[in-house]
Amino acid sequence: xxxxxxxxxxxxxxxxxxxxxxxxxxxxxxxxxxxxxxxxxxxxxxxxxxxxxxxxxxxxxxxxxxxxxxxxxxxxxxxxxxxxxxxxxxxxxx
Numbered sequence: 001x002x003x004x005x006x007x008x009x010x011x012x013x014x015x016x017x018x019x020x021x022x023x024x025x026x027x028x029x030x031x032x033x034x035x036x037x038x039x040x041x042x043x044x045x046x047x048x049x050x051x052x053x054x055x056x057x058x059x060x061x062x063x064x065x066x067x068x069x070x071x072x073x074x075x076x077x078x079x080x081x082x083x084x085x086x087x088x089x090x091x092x093x094x
Contacts, residue, residue: 023080023092025073032068036060 040056042048048056064070083092 023084025077025080028073029064029070032064033060036063 037057037060040060042052080092
C-alpha cells in the first residue's frame with residue numbers, strides 16, 4: 001500500500017468481529033458504567049463537585065456489581081472467543 005501502511009486484519013477482514021466490544025471485556029464493562037452515568041448526570045454537570053461525582057460513581061459501581069454479571073464477564077473471555085469463531089465473526093448478541 002502507498003505509504004507502507006497495511007490493514008491490521010489483512011486484506012480480508014471477514015473473521016474480524018463487526019462489533020469489537022463483543023470480545024473486549026473492558027468495552028462491555030465501560031458500556032455498563034457509561035449508560036448509568038448518562039442517566040445520573042446532573043443537568044449542569046460542570047457544577048458537580050468532585051465529592052459529588054465520586055459519590056455518584058461509587059453508586060454506579062455498586063449498581064453495576066449488583067445487577068450485571070461482572071464475574072461472568074471476567075471468566076467468560078474464552079467462551080466469547082469460542083462463540084465468535086462458531087459465528088464466523090457475527091455479533092454475539094450480549
